[in-house]
Structures are given as C-alpha cells and as structure tokens.
Amino acid sequence: xxxxxxxxxxxxxxxxxxxxxxxxxxxxxxxxxxxxxxxxxxxxxxxxxxxxxxxxxxxxxxxxxxxxxxxxxxxxxxxxxxxxxxxxxxxxxxxxxxxxxxxxxxxxxxxxxxxxxxxxxxxxxxxxxxxxxxxxxxxxxxxxxxxxxxxxxxxxxxxxxxxxxxxxxxxxxxxxxxxxxxxxxxxxxxxxxxxxxxxxxxxxxxxx
Amino acid sequence: xxxxxxxxxxxxxxxxxxxxxxxxxxxxxxxxxxxxxxxxxxxxxxxxxxxxxxxxxxxxxxxxxxxxxxxxxxxxxxxxxxxxxxxxxxxxxxxxxxxxxxxxxxxxxxxxxxxxxxxxxxxxxxxxxxxxxxxxxxxxxxxxxxxxxxxxxxxxxxxxxxxxxxxxxxxxxxxxxxxxxxxxxxxxxxxxxxxxxxxxxxxxxxxxxxxxxxxxxxxxxxxxxxxxxxxxxxxxxxxxxxxxxxxxxxxxxxxxxxxxxxxxxxxxxxxxxxxxxxxxxxxxxxxxxxxxxxxxxxxxxxxxxxxxxxxxxxxxxxxxxxxxxxxxxxxxxxxxxxxxxxxxxxxxxxxxxxxxxxxxxxxxxxxxxxxxxxxxxxxxxxxxxxxxxxxxxxxxxxxxxxxxxxxxxxxxxxxxxxxxxxxxxxxxxxxxxxxxx
Ligand SMILES: Cc1cc2nc3c(=O)[nH]c(=O)nc-3n(C[C@H](O)[C@H](O)[C@H](O)COP(=O)(O)OP(=O)(O)OC[C@H]3O[C@@H](n4cnc5c(N)ncnc54)[C@H](O)[C@@H]3O)c2cc1C
Ligand code: SF4
Ligand code: SF4
Numbered sequence: 001x002x003x004x005x006x007x008x009x010x011x012x013x014x015x016x017x018x019x020x021x022x023x024x025x026x027x028x029x030x031x032x033x034x035x036x037x038x039x040x041x042x043x044x045x046x047x048x049x050x051x052x053x054x055x056x057x058x059x060x061x062x063x064x065x066x067x068x069x070x071x072x073x074x075x076x077x078x079x080x081x082x083x084x085x086x087x088x089x090x091x092x093x094x095x096x097x098x099x100x101x102x103x104x105x106x107x108x109x110x111x112x113x114x115x116x117x118x119x120x121x122x123x124x125x126x127x128x129x130x131x132x133x134x135x136x137x138x139x140x141x142x143x144x145x146x147x148x149x150x151x152x153x154x155x156x157x158x159x160x161x162x163x164x165x166x167x168x169x170x171x172x173x174x175x176x177x178x179x180x181x182x183x184x185x186x187x188x189x190x191x192x193x194x195x196x197x198x199x200x201x202x203x204x205x206x207x208x
Numbered sequence: 209x210x211x212x213x214x215x216x217x218x219x220x221x222x223x224x225x226x227x228x229x230x231x232x233x234x235x236x237x238x239x240x241x242x243x244x245x246x247x248x249x250x251x252x253x254x255x256x257x258x259x260x261x262x263x264x265x266x267x268x269x270x271x272x273x274x275x276x277x278x279x280x281x282x283x284x285x286x287x288x289x290x291x292x293x294x295x296x297x298x299x300x301x302x303x304x305x306x307x308x309x310x311x312x313x314x315x316x317x318x319x320x321x322x323x324x325x326x327x328x329x330x331x332x333x334x335x336x337x338x339x340x341x342x343x344x345x346x347x348x349x350x351x352x353x354x355x356x357x358x359x360x361x362x363x364x365x366x367x368x369x370x371x372x373x374x375x376x377x378x379x380x381x382x383x384x385x386x387x388x389x390x391x392x393x394x395x396x397x398x399x400x401x402x403x404x405x406x407x408x409x410x411x412x413x414x415x416x417x418x419x420x421x422x423x424x425x426x427x428x429x430x431x432x433x434x435x436x437x438x439x440x441x442x443x444x445x446x447x448x449x450x451x452x453x454x455x456x457x458x459x460x461x462x463x464x465x466x467x468x469x470x471x472x473x474x475x476x477x478x479x480x481x482x483x484x485x486x487x488x489x490x491x492x493x494x495x496x497x498x499x500x501x502x503x504x505x506x507x508x509x510x511x512x513x514x515x516x517x518x519x520x521x522x523x524x525x526x527x528x529x530x531x532x533x534x535x536x537x538x539x540x541x542x543x544x545x546x547x548x549x550x551x552x553x554x555x556x557x558x559x560x561x562x563x564x565x566x567x568x569x570x571x572x573x574x575x576x577x578x579x580x581x582x583x584x585x586x587x588x589x590x591x592x593x594x595x596x597x598x599x600x601x602x603x604x605x606x607x608x609x610x611x612x613x614x615x616x617x618x619x620x621x622x623x624x625x626x627x628x629x630x631x632x633x634x635x636x637x638x639x640x641x642x643x644x645x
Contacts, residue, residue: 111616133505135254137271156258159533163542168587168614
C-alpha cells in the first residue's frame with residue numbers, strides 16, 4: 001500500500017477502523033490532502049446523526065481542522081501536554097515556560113487506564129453545547145475557521161461551559177482572573193503543537 | 209418603521225438572540241424585527257451580579273458585539289414593549305400604538321420576579337434583582353455603608369447577597385426552606401455553600417420567612433421573621449422566585465399553563481407563533497415531560513430550535529434539563545438533572561474527598577439521571593452529557609465518581625463514536641427520542 005490520503009469523514013473512519021490493521025507505512029503519513037474515495041460502510045450508525053447535526057448549525061467552512069487521537073499509538077508520554085503548555089506560554093520556550101513564567105494550563109489531556117491511553121482536546125463540536133450555554137458570549141464559533149473559540153476577555157468564569165462540555169475539554173485557567181481555557185487549535189501554527197510533537201503520530205490533524 | 213416582517217421576536221435575551229442567529233443561519237433574506245422592553249442592547253442577565261460586585265465593567269455585560277443588529281440585519285426596537293398580539297391576523301401592537309404584521313412570531317418574554325404577599329411590603333421601596341436597571345439601582349444605593357436584607361436563598365437571592373457583600377455591606381439572607389439553594393443543590397452542598405457564605409460575613413438564616421415589614425421611610429425598614437426576631441435594613445431585596453411572563457400569550461388566547469405551552473418544535477397552540485426561554489414550558493428530558501427551567505443555557509437552546517423551526521426546518525427540540533453552575537467565595541459547585549431524588553427508587557452514590565471535595569451521582573437503574581460535583585469541577589460535563597443522552601452506564605458505574613472519569617472508561621466502540629462524532633451533547637439517541645415524541 002502506498003501513501004494514500006483520504007479526507008473528511010471518510011478519513012476519520014479510515015483512521016479509526018482501517019489504520020489499526022494497515023501497514024506501518026500508512027500509519028506514518030502526515031496529513032497532506034490527496035483526495036481519494038474510500039468506500040463507506042454500507043450503513044454507518046453515526047453517519048446520520050453527524051449529518052443531522054452539521055446541517056443545523058450555520059454553514060461550516062471547508063477545511064475545518066480537527067485533531068483525531070489514535071489510541072493504538074499513544075503511549076501516554078504526555079509530550080502533547082508539555083508542548084501545549086509551551087505553545088501557550090509567554091516565551092514559548094520550554095525551560096522558561098516551566099521554570100520561570102506563570103505556567104499556562106494544558107489544553108490537551110491524556111486519559112489513561114491500564115494499557116490504553118489517548119490525548120483528548122476540544123472537539124470543536126458541530127453543535128457545540130458550550131457555545132449555546134455560555135452566559136457571556138465568550139465562547140463562539142469562528143466563522144472563518146469553523147473552530148470554537150474562546151474570548152478570554154469576555155469570560156467571567158461562571159463554569160457553565162464546563163458543566164456542559166461532553167468531553168471535559170474545558171478547564172479552569174487557575175490564574176488570577178477567573179476564566180476558563182481550552183484548545184484553540186494553535187492559530188499561529190500550521191500544525192498544532194500537540195500534533196507536531198507527538199513522537200508516535202498518535203495525534204493526527206485532519207482537514208475536513 | 210417598516211410594518212411588515214417575516215419574523216417578529218418579542219424579547220432580547222438568551223432565547224431571542226439565539227433564535228435570531230438560527231433564523232439568519234437558515235434564511236439569509238427574511239426580515240426580522242426584535243422588540244425589547246428594555247433599552248439596552250442584548251446583554252447577559254446573569255452577569256448583573258458580577259457587575260454589582262465590580263468583577264466586570266458595563267462593557268462586559270453585552271452578549272453580542274455592538275454591531276450585532278446591523279450585521280445580522282435585524283430591525284431592533286429597544287424600549288418598545290409589545291402590548292398585544294393577534295395570532296390569527298398576524299399582527300402585533302406595541303405600547304406606542306405601532307401595528308406590525310408578521311409571518312412568524314416568537315415570544316421570548318422571559319420571566320418576572322415573583323413578589324409574595326407580605327404585610328407592609330408595599331410601603332417599602334424594595335428592590336428586585338433581575339435586570340440591568342435593578343443592578344444600577346442597587347449600585348447607587350450601596351455606595352455608602354449599608355445593611356441589606358435579601359429575602360430568598362435561591363440562585364438569584366444568593367447572587368444578590370454575594371454581590372452586596374462584595375460592595376462591603378452587611379448582608380442577611382432569609383430562606384424559607386431549611387437550606388440555601390434548595391433546588392440546585394443537595395443538603396451537603398447547600399451546607400458547604402452556606403458555610404462559605406457565613407465565613408465571608410453573610411448572615412444566612414434558614415427555615416424562616418418574613419411575616420411583616422415595617423417601613424422606615426424610603427428603602428429603609430424592619431422585617432419581622434416567623435420566630436419573632438426583627439431585622440433592620442437599609443435595603444431590601446426580594447428574590448423568592450420567578451414566574452414565566454406569559455400574560456402576552458394568555459391575552460392572545462394561546463394555551464398557557466404556568467408558562468406558555470409548546471410542542472416538541474417550540475410551537476405554541478397557534479401554528480405561526482413560537483415560544484422559547486423562561487416564558488415557555490418546554491420538554492425536560494430528565495423528567496420526561498414539559499417543565500420550567502429558568503436557566504440561561506436552556507433558554508438559549510430553546511431559542512435556537514424555535515428559530516430553526518420558524519425558518520422552515522422541522523427539527524424537534526432535543527429537550528433541556530435543570531443544571532446549575534455556581535461559585536460562592538471560591539467554592540465551585542456544578543449540578544445537573546435530579547440532585548434530590550424524590551423517592552427511594554433512585555440509587556445515590558457519593559464520595560467525599562475532603563472538606564471541599566464532594567461528588568454525587570444519582571442513578572435510576574442503569575441510567576444516570578443526576579450529578580453534583582463540588583470543588584474539583586473539571587470534566588463534570590461528561591456526566592451532564594451522559595444524563596442528557598440517557599446512556600446506559602452499567603459498564604462505567606464504578607468510575608463515575610472518579611475525578612479522572614472520562615472516555616477512557618467507556619467501551620471502545622462508544623468512545624470512538626463519541627470522539628469522531630463531535631456532534632455531542634445532543635447525540636443520536638436524544639435526537640431520535642425527540643423525533644419520536
Ligand atoms: C441575578 C441572576 C442570576 C442568574 N444566574 C444564572 C446562572 O448563573 N445560570 C443560569 O443558567 N441562569 C441564570 N439566571 C437566569 C437567566 O438569566 C434566565 O434564565 C435567562 O435570562 C432567560 O432568558 P430569556 O431569553 O428566556 O428571557 P429574559 O432574559 O427574561 O428576557 C426577556 C426579555 O423580554 C423582554 N420582554 C418581555 N415582555 C416583553 C414585551 N411585552 N415587549 C417587549 N419586550 C418584552 C424583557 O424586557 C426582557 O428583556 C440568572 C438570572 C438572574 C436574574
Ligand atoms: S469545548 Fe467541549 S463542547 Fe465546546 S466545542 Fe469543545 S468539545 Fe465541544
Ligand atoms: S466560564 Fe467563561 S466561557 Fe465558560 S460559560 Fe462562563 S463566561 Fe462562557
């Protein structure tokens with residue numbers, strides 16, 4: 001099998017159901033977009049609900065970025081957490097970020113149980129409960145990127161978003177001002193820090 | 209003023225604005241008119257306590273950017289109360305007599321404070337705490353040292369007390385029930401909150417109600433409690449509860465039963481009139497029947513679905529549920545669904561990790577129906593989503609109370625589905641149930 005690339009939902013399906021069994025070559029590719037039709041399963045049980053939800057929000061942008069975890073490759077080293085912290089620090093320097101500056105919160109969290117582990121961050125839900133629930137309007141969908149963005153200045157730290165996020169992807173910032181934080185897909189980077197720094201490619205960037 | 213609109217919306221808060229957004233997402237051209245009795249641009253009502261406490265400034269109150277109405281192409285009529293509605297003629301009349309025709313109407317009139325009949329109350333210039341104007345009045349009256357009496361220890365009363373305390377006054381809260389926040393919290397959490405409040409200098413009196421007030425001129429006076437004790441105050445805040453504002457709908461002949469009755473699509477008894485938010489009695493997915501949930505996220509979600517349906521989509525409202533997020537003096541408490549089980553048919557599991565660490569889940573069979581997390585609140589949303597999805601949690605039951613509880617504990621297939629679906633919160637199951645209703 002050569003280097004293939006599939007996009008969108010097909011791709012997610014591919015990563016989850018096919019990659020497990022595919023050869024190492026396929027497992028190592030970086031997500032650049034080379035469209036290729038993948039056969040969809042006859043009847044996918046999640047297909048319908050996804051389509052349903054997608055239509056109900058405002059039209060989404062093409063090329064929406066998503067990060068997909070691959071638990072078969074995650075060894076629970078938590079480098080993603082470390083690089084996330086560095087990327088969101090003032091200096092973006094690993095030593096300074098951890099030893100001298102106020103350490104920012106991590107926006108990705110490795111869940112671990114027995115031998116299984118994976119890193120999870122905000123899913124940028126199609127029908128984001130946090131956006132609907134936010135009391136202040138700080139949590140919003142960015143019409144440009146399609147991502148769910150959090151405007152720290154407007155956040156009042158009421159924790160309503162924490163109460164409704166189905167992924168536990170929002171945490172309290174822990175700083176002086178009462179605010180929350182979550183994955184912002186690293187807007188300054190081509191590839192988010194967690195994805196770029198995972199030694200095992202256990203996180204993949206997908207552009208839908 | 210243009211006199212004919214495709215969509216007319218009464219209200220300018222959570223439900224109204226989210227409806228507006230949903231209509232625009234579906235229908236780019238339709239004309240929208242938005243009537244608000246208040247003079248402000250859309251602001252977030254729950255933030256008034258933050259404003260009074262000085263945690264945010266006036267500009268932090270707004271829910272949307274200042275150019276929201278232009279950008280969304282909405283005709284906004286502030287300070288314009290809708291006096292009557294005629295559903296059959298598709299007409300509404302504002303207080304100044306302007307007649308406006310519409311094709312679809314949304315009533316997002318929200319709530320009003322409930323004022324109990326208390327002897328002597330009308331003699332006192334008391335405050336309520338439900339609007340920006342109320343907040344302004346409160347700020348004006350509390351610039352000098354003061355002693356405030358807050359009647360009602362529910363969410364609004366406690367928020368008022370907290371804000372007043374932050375302004376440096378002496379504060380007394382009187383709650384009729386045996387504990388504060390009786391609806392949102394359970395006994396243990398209520399106690400934790402009350403303790404925090406007492407430590408912060410708020411006097412919390414429970415199991416007492418005010419029987420009589422005597423005016424001391426203006427805002428001042430003395431309140432008499434059931435046990436005969438007296439509390440003197442410079443400022444009286446009445447916060448015993450809220451009622452849906454359904455007069456407009458009632459006068460228009462729409463079906464109301466303590467809240468505007470709506471179907472699974474947020475439609476009232478008239479096919480072209482919709483209702484959403486605190487004014488409406490909409491489906492509660494935990495109780496399995498229509499209920500009042502005077503909450504911002506619920507109002508926003510109802511507004512969104514009302515808007516989508518007004519714009520021609522046929523999408524059932526997935527249902528809301530009671531949920532609360534409060535933090536008093538450094539102790540955050542989140543709760544959702546049934547926190548005080550009404551009878552013994554529920555299974556309750558609790559874990560107390562320390563003084564400020566408390567977790568509780570309520571199950572009915574293998575279905576999670578309620579949760580409460582105090583202290584370490586991170587990831588509590590996962591529990592909320594399981595409640596909303598009515599998921600069978602048999603296989604993860606042992607982990608529910610763990611702080612690190614999450615997708616790692618789910619069976620792999622469920623985990624994969626949830627992570628890839630990313631349409632969470634309102635999952636397929638919830639939707640299907642809503643469709644079948
Ligand atoms: C102090 C305080 C704290 C709160 N904290 C929280 C919290 O932490 N979490 C939470 O979930 N909820 C909280 N709430 C509740 C939340 O504010 C409400 O659930 C929410 O505002 C409901 O929104 P709504 O759109 O239904 O109506 P409302 O916000 O009540 O707005 C209705 C609007 O309609 C207007 N209107 C009514 N009738 C007419 C008419 N005839 N013509 C023109 N305009 C009309 C009113 O003036 C008002 O502006 C809090 C409320 C208060 C007061
Ligand atoms: S924060 Fe949570 S609810 Fe909001 S978009 Fe991200 S995963 Fe979805
Ligand atoms: S904590 Fe901030 S982002 Fe979350 S709901 Fe409250 S205001 Fe919105």
